[in-house]
Amino acid sequence: xxxxxxxxxxxxxxxxxxxxxxxxxxxxxxxxxxxxxxxxxxxxxxxxxxxxxxxxxxxxxxxxxxxxxxxxxxxxxxxxxxxxxxxxxxxxxxxxxxxxxxxxxxxxxx
Amino acid sequence: xxxxxxxxxxxxxxxxxxxxxxxxxxxxxxxxxxxxxxxxxxxxxxxxxxxxxxxxxxxxxxxxxxxxxxxxxxxxxxxxxxxxxxxxxxxxxxxxxxxxxxxxxxxxxxxxxx
Numbered sequence: 001x002x003x004x005x006x007x008x009x010x011x012x013x014x015x016x017x018x019x020x021x022x023x024x025x026x027x028x029x030x031x032x033x034x035x036x037x038x039x040x041x042x043x044x045x046x047x048x049x050x051x052x053x054x055x056x057x058x059x060x061x062x063x064x065x066x067x068x069x070x071x072x073x074x075x076x077x078x079x080x081x082x083x084x085x086x087x088x089x090x091x092x093x094x095x096x097x098x099x100x101x102x103x104x105x106x107x108x109x110x
Numbered sequence: 111x112x113x114x115x116x117x118x119x120x121x122x123x124x125x126x127x128x129x130x131x132x133x134x135x136x137x138x139x140x141x142x143x144x145x146x147x148x149x150x151x152x153x154x155x156x157x158x159x160x161x162x163x164x165x166x167x168x169x170x171x172x173x174x175x176x177x178x179x180x181x182x183x184x185x186x187x188x189x190x191x192x193x194x195x196x197x198x199x200x201x202x203x204x205x206x207x208x209x210x211x212x213x214x215x216x217x218x219x220x221x222x223x224x
Contacts, residue, residue, distance in 0.1 A: 045212060
């Protein structure tokens with residue numbers, strides 16, 4: 001069982017659509033990160049959220065950390081084919097260990 | 111600033127052999143973590159080194175080992191390779207600054223065991 005549950009596992013949409021992916025846990029995290037990984041490459045850090053309720057925007061990407069610091073969401077507006085990839089969330093638990101979710105594999109069709 | 115580098119990028123071995131993978135962290139980063147990534151299991155934590163000491167270890171057999179040198183470069187070794195060890199092995203470095211733990215990944219080493 002994953003400590004961090006990501007949903008959906010797979011998502012295929014058309015260019016221009018909006019989407020939200022989720023990262024949920026029963027545990028509290030002192031910080032949470034979102035990464036994007038392309039085939040054959042390592043994950044690339046997109047954002048770190050630290051404060052409960054925090055919202056961060058990175059161009060068309062909006063990240064939110066839940067008030068209780070147990071969950072997070074990533075919303076993409078007007079998705080583009082370049083957004084295709086595996087989106088991973090990772091949280092630092094109270095033991096200062098990094099835990100990863102299984103990821104959401106996003107495909108944006110032109 | 112140069113990113114995390116891993117060598118080699120691709121490796122093909124046969125069952126029973128052993129392999130050593132190398133990771134050079136971002137300059138100034140003292141923490142290096144290793145992960146195994148497979149389609150079925152996702153990212154699985156192997157171990158973390160900080161200032162040449164293994165700080166934490168994941169749930170992997172003793173065939174998987176690692177070390178870190180005084181310049182923070184790290185190596186991991188897998189002995190007696192099995193088919194199931196085929197995976198992308200990722201190294202991540204971190205500054206481990208106060209309160210926030212951000213990891214920066216290398217491109218990975220793709221290991222294929224035949």
